[in-house]
Structures are given as C-alpha cells and as structure tokens.
Amino acid sequence: MTVPSVVIIGAGVVGAALADELSARGWTDVTVVDQGDVPATGGSSSHAPGLVFQINGSKTMTEMARYTVEKFVELDSFHQVGGLEVATTPKRLAELHRRHGWATAWGIETHLLTPEESAARHSLLDADKVLGGLYIPTDGLAKAVKAVDAQLTRARERGVRVLARHEVLDIRTEGGKVVAVVTDQGEIAADIVVCCAGIWGPRVARMVGMNLPLTPLAHQLAWTGQVPGLAGQTVECSRPILRHQDADLYFRERFDTLGIGYYGHRPMPISADDILSVDEAEVMPSVLTFTPDDFAEAWSDTQELLPSTRSAKVEEGINGLFSFTTDHLPLMGESPEVKGFWVAEAVWVTHSAGVGRAMAEWLVDGHCTTFDLHECDVNRFEPHQVAPDYVRARGCQNYVEVYDIIHPLQPMREPRPLRTSPFHPRQQELCAAFLEASGWERPQWYAANAPLLSGREIPTPGDWAARYWSPIVGAEAQATREGVAMYDMTALKRLEVSGPGAVAFLQRLTTGDVDKSIGSVTYCLLLDHDGGIRSDVTVARLGAQEFQVGANGNLDLDWMERHRPADVFVRDITPGTCCIGVWGPKARDLVQPLTVTDLKALRYFRGARTHIGNVPVTMLRLSYVGELGWEIYTTSDMGLKLWDTLWEAGRDHGVIAAGRGAFTSLRLEKGYRSFGTDMTFEHDPYEAGLGFAVKLDKGDFIGREALLARKESVTRRLTCLLTDEVVMGKEPVYDGERPVGYVTSAAYGYTIGKGIAYAWLPASLADPGQAVQIGYFDRRVDAVVAEEPLFDPAMTRLRG
Numbered sequence: 001m002t003v004p005s006v007v008i009i010g011a012g013v014v015g016a017a018l019a020d021e022l023s024a025r026g027w028t029d030v031t032v033v034d035q036g037d038v039p040a041t042g043g044s045s046s047h048a049p050g051l052v053f054q055i056n057g058s059k060t061m062t063e064m065a066r067y068t069v070e071k072f073v074e075l076d077s078f079h080q081v082g083g084l085e086v087a088t089t090p091k092r093l094a095e096l097h098r099r100h101g102w103a104t105a106w107g108i109e110t111h112l113l114t115p116e117e118s119a120a121r122h123s124l125l126d127a128d129k130v131l132g133g134l135y136i137p138t139d140g141l142a143k144a145v146k147a148v149d150a151q152l153t154r155a156r157e158r159g160v161r162v163l164a165r166h167e168v169l170d171i172r173t174e175g176g177k178v179v180a181v182v183t184d185q186g187e188i189a190a191d192i193v194v195c196c197a198g199i200w201g202p203r204v205a206r207m208v209g210m211n212l213p214l215t216p217l218a219h220q221l222a223w224t225g226q227v228p229g230l231a232g233q234t235v236e237c238s239r240p241i242l243r244h245q246d247a248d249l250y251f252r253e254r255f256d257t258l259g260i261g262y263y264g265h266r267p268m269p270i271s272a273d274d275i276l277s278v279d280e281a282e283v284m285p286s287v288l289t290f291t292p293d294d295f296a297e298a299w300s301d302t303q304e305l306l307p308s309t310r311s312a313k314v315e316e317g318i319n320g321l322f323s324f325t326t327d328h329l330p331l332m333g334e335s336p337e338v339k340g341f342w343v344a345e346a347v348w349v350t351h352s353a354g355v356g357r358a359m360a361e362w363l364v365d366g367h368c369t370t371f372d373l374h375e376c377d378v379n380r381f382e383p384h385q386v387a388p389d390y391v392r393a394r395g396c397q398n399y400v401e402v403y404d405i406i407h408p409l410q411p412m413r414e415p416r417p418l419r420t421s422p423f424h425p426r427q428q429e430l431c432a433a434f435l436e437a438s439g440w441e442r443p444q445w446y447a448a449n450a451p452l453l454s455g456r457e458i459p460t461p462g463d464w465a466a467r468y469w470s471p472i473v474g475a476e477a478q479a480t481r482e483g484v485a486m487y488d489m490t491a492l493k494r495l496e497v498s499g500p501g502a503v504a505f506l507q508r509l510t511t512g513d514v515d516k517s518i519g520s521v522t523y524c525l526l527l528d529h530d531g532g533i534r535s536d537v538t539v540a541r542l543g544a545q546e547f548q549v550g551a552n553g554n555l556d557l558d559w560m561e562r563h564r565p566a567d568v569f570v571r572d573i574t575p576g577t578c579c580i581g582v583w584g585p586k587a588r589d590l591v592q593p594l595t596v597t598d599l600k601a602l603r604y605f606r607g608a609r610t611h612i613g614n615v616p617v618t619m620l621r622l623s624y625v626g627e628l629g630w631e632i633y634t635t636s637d638m639g640l641k642l643w644d645t646l647w648e649a650g651r652d653h654g655v656i657a658a659g660r661g662a663f664t665s666l667r668l669e670k671g672y673r674s675f676g677t678d679m680t681f682e683h684d685p686y687e688a689g690l691g692f693a694v695k696l697d698k699g700d701f702i703g704r705e706a707l708l709a710r711k712e713s714v715t716r717r718l719t720c721l722l723t724d725e726v727v728m729g730k731e732p733v734y735d736g737e738r739p740v741g742y743v744t745s746a747a748y749g750y751t752i753g754k755g756i757a758y759a760w761l762p763a764s765l766a767d768p769g770q771a772v773q774i775g776y777f778d779r780r781v782d783a784v785v786a787e788e789p790l791f792d793p794a795m796t797r798l799r800g
C-alpha cells in the first residue's frame with residue numbers, strides 16, 4: 001500500500017503527538033500546519049499549567065494518561081513530583097477511596113494518606129483542614145510546550161513538515177473525500193486530514209460540513225506572588241501537584257509562587273467563531289482577560305487550605321480557553337460523511353500522547369489495539385446530542401461538575417426530558433422513577449408497585465448501591481419471576497437492514513449465521529478486524545431481504561454505514577418505533593388471547609409479524625431477564641394502544657410494569673453480558689464467554705482471522721462472582737493483597753438471594769469456588785467465583 005499524504009491541522013500537544021506517532025510508524029508524508037508560531041502557537045497547550053492527574057473513572061482515559069506520562073518522562077518534558085488529592089468532607093474521603101479503587105483496577109499505584117501524611121507530602125497544607133489524601137507517585141507536571149517541541153523535532157527528523165503561520169481557510173473535497181487543505185499561503189494536497197485544532201475544532205470541522213459537538217469554555221488560572229512557605233525554592237516544583245476538589249481547586253508550584261486553577265466559577269462558554277486571530281489577540285487567542293470577581297471564593301478557599309498563602313497576593317491570571325464535550329470524553333475518529341476527514345479533539349494535555357498513539361494506530365492499522373476507543377469515537381452521539389443547544393448546555397454543566405462526585409446512575413439534570421416513549425404518560429401515572437438513557441426517559445422502578453413489598457424481605461444495600469434504588473426494584477424483579485411484567489425496551493437501538501445484499505452484508509459483518517429461515521433470530525457479535533468485540537446484536541430475519549437488528553448504539557449504525565455496499569440500506573428505526581418486553585411465567589397467558597398467532601408454536605429465538613388486538617406488531621421471542629416472553633415492537637403512533645391493550649388484558653394475571661433496576665438484576669442472574677460495561681473493543685468473544693455466538697465455519701467475516709489466533713490464547717475471563725454485599729462496578733478484585741482484575745456489572749440477585757458481580761480475572765483464577773476479594777470504598781468484600789448462569793441453567797423458563 002502506498003503511504004497516504006496526511007495534513008494535521010494544529011501543532012498543539014495533540015497534533016504534535018500525532019505527527020510523532022504517525023512518523024514513528026513509517027507514515028512520513030505528513031504536514032503539520034498551524035496558524036500560530038511553533039511550538040508556542042497561542043492555542044490551549046501554550047498556557048496549560050500541565051497538571052497530569054492520571055486517575056479517571058474511565059479505564060481508557062487512565063491508560064492514555066499513563067502512556068502520556070511515560071512518553072513525556074522519556075522526552076524530558078515531565079516533572080514527576082507525584083499528585084495529591086485531599087478530602088475536606090467525609091463524602092470526598094469516600095470518593096478518594098473510590099478513586100483509589102479505580103486506580104488499583106486500572107493498574108496505577110496510589111496510596112491513601114492520613115491528614116498528617118498528606119501534610120508531610122505537601123508542606124503548605126494545613127493538616128487540620130483535611131480528613132485524608134490520595135497520593136499518586138507517578139503523577140506530575142507536563143511541560144506542554146516542551147513536549148510539543150520534542151515531538152515535532154522527532155517527527156521532523158523523520159521527514160514530517162511543520163508549517164507555522166499557515167492558517168487553514170478551507171478543506172477541499174471531491175466525491176465525498178478530502179483532497180486538499182487550503183491555507184492562506186496556498187494549497188496542500190492530502191488524502192487524510194486530521195483536525196487537531198482544539199477550541200477551533202468546530203470551525204475547522206464546519207469546512208467539511210461536520211458538526212463537531214464541542215464547547216470552548218474559559219477556565220480561570222491565577223498565579224500568586226511569592227508564597228512565604230516556598231521562599232528560596234530554586235527548582236520549579238518539588239511538592240506533588242495538589243487537588244482540593246471540594247472547593248473546585250488545583251495547585252502547582254512555580255519556583256516560589258503558586259499556580260491556582262479553578263472550576264468553581266460560572267461557566268463562560270464562547271463560540272469557536274468568536275475566538276480572536278493570532279494577530280488580533282492581546283496575549284494569545286486562547287487567553288481571555290482575567291475576571292477577578294469570579295476568583296474571589298477560590299482565593300479565600302486557597303488561603304483556608306494553604307495558610308502560607310495568606311500573606312501572598314494573586315498577581316496575575318487568565319481566563320484560558322479549552323474544550324468541553326457533552327460527556328467529558330474526547331472526540332476521535334473519521335467524519336461519517338467525508339472520507340479522509342478525521343478529528344482528535346477535546347483532549348487534555350494529560351491524555352494527549354495516548355490520543356496521538358491511538359489515532360496513529362487507527363489510521364495506520366485500521367483500528368486501535370492499545371486502547372479501547374468506544375467511549376471516545378466521535379460517531380457515538382445520538383442526533384439530539386449534537387444539537388447546538390444541547391452541546392452548549394452539557395458542556396457548561398460538565399465544566400461545573402469537573403470535580404463533582406458523580407454516581408454511576410446519576411442522570412443529567414438538564415436538558416430533560418428529551419426523548420419519551422409512547423408509554424410515558426402511563427409510566428407517569430404509575431409514578432415511575434425515571435433515569436435517562438441516550439436521552440430517553442427510562443423508568444428505574446415504579447412507586448405504584450410499593451404494595452408488592454408486602455410480605456417480601458428485600459435487603460437494603462449499603463453506601464452508594466442504595467442510591468437511585470428502592471426496595472421496589474427487588475419486588476419488581478421477584479414479581480417478574482413469579483408472574484408477568486411489562487418492561488419499556490424502547491431505548492434499545494433498532495436498525496433495519498434491507499436490500500438485495502443484506503444477507504451477504506450481515507454474514508460478513510457479524511459472527512453469526514443469519515442466512516436462516518424468515519422468522520429466525522440470531523444472537524451474534526460485531527467484531528473489529530483485530531477480533532475485539534464492537535457490539536453484541538440480535539439479528540431478526542423478517543423477510544428475504546429484510547432484517548431488524550437489535551443493537552447497542554450509534555457506533556453500530558456508523559460501523560454498518562461504513563461497510564455497507566450500495567445494494568444494502570441501513571435505517572435507524574428507533575425513533576419511530578417502540579418496544580415492550582412482556583416477560584414472566586404468565587406471559588403467554590396474558591398475550592395469547594390478544595393474537596391469532598399460535599405463541600406456543602413461536603419457539604425461542606423466533607419472531608413473527610402479527611397483531612396484538614388492533615396493533616400491528618413484530619414479536620421476537622427473546623428475553624434478557626431469562627423468562628418466557630417476547631419483545632413486542634410497534635410504530636410509535638400505536639405504542640400507547642399497545643401498552644393499554646397489554647395492560648388491560650394483564651389485569652387478570654396481575655401484570656406489573658417493571659423498571660431497569662429489576663431488569664439489570666435479572667439479567668445478571670442469567671449471565672447476559674452488556675456491551676460497553678462487561679465487554680468492549682479490547683475483549684474477544686472467547687474471553688468474554690461468548691464463544692457460542694461465533695460461527696467460525698460459516699465462511700469469512702470481519703475479525704475471523706484474528707479470532708483464530710486469539711481463541712487459543714485466552715488468559716483472562718469475564719467471571720461471575722457471588723458476594724454478600726452489593727458493589728457498584730469498576731472496583732478492583734484482589735487475590736490476597738494482589739490486584740488481579742476489576743468488576744464490570746454488579747447487582748443484587750433477588751431470586752438467588754446473593755450479590756452478583758461480573759469481573760475480568762486471570763483465567764487461572766476464574767474457576768468456580770475460587771475465593772477473591774473486591775475492594776469496595778474502604779473495605780474488602782468477600783467474593784467467590786460461581787458457575788454461571790446462576791438462574792435456570794437448563795433454560796426451562798425460556799423454552800417453556
């Protein structure tokens with residue numbers, strides 16, 4: 001293959017990392033253009049104070065940060081002084097334990113400290129003000145401009161061109177593909193253009209008609225004069241970088257002064273179009289004038305925590321611009337519409353080298369093997385999530401919440417409600433407790449089910465597991481196994497795949513054999529070329545050339561769009577349709593009288609188009625809760641009628657509406673995996689326990705070749721654990737004192753009467769009976785590996 005010509009727009013810390021990583025892989029026909037001077041271009045990297053705190057709830061982001069640290073150390077662009085996060089409230093102290101758990105799960109060494117130990121690490125701290133700390137020895141200060149310079153120097157040595165003072169004015173495309181970048185100094189031909197333009201990203205993306213969901217926000221950074229406690233310090237920094245998240249503050253030393261960053265002020269978004277040019281800007285384009293009033297509280301909180309600053313002064317400050325997204329994660333990948341236009345946007349210095357590596361692997365190899373990128377793909381969003389109002393509102397909210405303690409189930413507060421299923425009015429009447437999924441209002445449980453609690457012993461979980469929870473969740477789960485329940489499954493993505501080439505297309509894209517009779521349903525996987533799981537899907541054949549695919553999200557649609565030939569059509573039918581799961585031993589009693597279709601003859605994993613009363617429906621005999629029943633789909637206009645018809649008929653059978661809390665518990669009792677939580681791009685089907693969904697003998701499919709090699713080398717397994725206490729997910733698992741893995745999903749099993757946790761463990765520790773421990777906040781929870789599934793292994797319920 002001839003090496004393509006690449007233009008990288010932006011010589012900030014991201015563009016520089018990409019140029020280095022691409023050229024290291026032999027792609028040297030690369031041009032980096034920047035409107036500013038290089039290496040201090042005037043972008044965000046030019047004034048970033050460079051604190052690198054690696055711990056993140058996201059495994060991928062933590063791993064990208066770790067790679068950045070390692071690379072910057074090698075480039076002599078890093079002061080590895082360590083990081084210290086302190087707690088001044090009991091809630092924060094618990095959060096530090098949670099963060100210690102994440103760090104341990106993702107393989108970063110951290111230490112929990114007493115107040116005295118914290119003050120011993122950072123002598124400016126008032127030990128009386130803190131309840132404890134979390135120390136991360138490998139954190140530190142990145143020298144962003146130096147790192148830009150070092151990476152561009154290496155790239156130049158390999159043949160990369162770096163053009164300063166070249167402003168990109170346009171991007172030329174032909175036939176839906178990029179061909180050139182137009183600068184104020186002429187045109188540069190390109191097969192691939194990568195937008196690393198930081199806060200200018202939306203402006204550059206618009207040149208190819210792409211709507212980049214990113215908001216530039218101003219962030220306050222102030223510098224003190226001399227701090228007495230630092231007087232005489234001749235090195236730039238010697239103490240750990242410091243975070244005081246309870247007051248939205250972070251600190252770094254600069255010789256005998258302190259830099260103070262603050263997230264507690266009002267959000268100050270700006271449009272990418274309003275950023276001044278390099279020549280117009282007083283200091284630099286990404287620096288706005290400091291607004292001292294917004295900093296007043298930050299300064300008093302600083303003086304409270306660090307007494308030595310009481311006799312110092314704030315001498316300078318900036319309102320510096322950088323990018324926020326709707327979910328705190330970067331934007332990476334190729335435009336869905338314009339081939340060859342890629343973005344690497346909304347990236348902190350902290351993750352920059354990791355992102356550079358990921359992008360280079362993706363471009364050169366066609367996929368990234370080092371990091372799981374499903375959370376970062378720019379094509380992950382639902383259409384409403386790129387609406388300008390949404391992007392701005394979420395960007396502002398995320399700014400405010402940067403250091404907040406966020407529960408994994410905590411729904412966004414604004415803007416809501418956005419998407420409601422046709423059943424919403426009935427759910428409101430039943431006093432549903434709504435959470436949010438992909439914008440959909442989704443019941444977690446129904447307060448109207450409180451009478452179900454009578455005569456049941458539902459154990460109350462501790463700590464965090466008791467939030468966004470009610471004992472009604474347990475009652476709904478048990479009632480599903482005893483009788484029949486209706487679940488709103490509308491939020492699940494549904495794609496229609498049709499056309500003359502549909503069969504061949506799905507045979508190539510999935511691991512299953514979908515070329516079966518009309519009415520068949522196949523559970524299978526979408527794999528990447530390296531054999532990693534991109535999604536798990538149910539493929540229902542509804543016609544000779546027509547399939548309905550139950551998918552996980554927009555990335556599945558994007559993946560299909562990228563691979564579909566001209567004789568295949570892929571349509572997202574989620575918004576125009578809705579779905580009720582009717583499940584439980586009495587499901588057939590409820591539904592059979594409403595349809596002429598013989599439901600006994602409709603076997604497990606078969607589907608049919610029929611009617612429920614007056615409502616035209618597609619029924620698929622599937623169940624993620626492990627009970628007899630159907631996913632019943634109809635168009636949105638008939639949705640309410642479908643609900644009412646089932647509800648009315650269900651009265652005689654004691655039907656209830658049940659929420660997502662019950663669903664999750666029942667799903668885990670049956671051992672059904674959830675993509676994105678239990679398995680992601682980095683896992684293959686064999687280690688995830690999904691080998692049964694791979695038909696290696698059906699002919700070629702994407703990922704098959706890679707799987708043949710991976711099949712023989714399974715060293716880790718997604719493993720079922722039983723616990724006495726309910727945990728949350730993302731906790732470390734220990735074998736003695738040794739961290740050996742991490743939890744993915746967890747819930748209480750209300751049928752089996754035990755806590756359930758799925759976890760990635762070394763294969764050598766995945767045999768039933770193996771005892772391990774889960775690190776849950778400040779304690780250890782005993783767990784034992786169990787045979788799965790925990791409920792109805794003979795499948796008598798589902799096949800009955």
Ligand SMILES: Cc1cc2nc3c(=O)[nH]c(=O)nc-3n(C[C@H](O)[C@H](O)[C@H](O)COP(=O)(O)OP(=O)(O)OC[C@H]3O[C@@H](n4cnc5c(N)ncnc54)[C@H](O)[C@@H]3O)c2cc1C
Pocket residue numbers: 009010011012013014015033034035036041042043044045046047048049050051052166167168169196197198199200201204219220221261286319320321322323344345346347348349350351
């Ligand atoms: C005050 C402040 C404090 C921060 N603190 C930290 C911190 O402690 N730790 C951390 O990890 N992160 C921090 N950040 C965030 C971090 O600085 C940024 O996320 C990061 O630098 C972004 O890098 P980038 O390469 O994407 O963007 P940039 O550095 O902005 O680079 C983008 C480049 O694109 C160029 N460009 C744009 N449009 C065009 C065009 N049309 N033609 C040619 N060139 C163009 C620009 O000139 C610019 O050089 C901070 C940010 C600010 C503002």
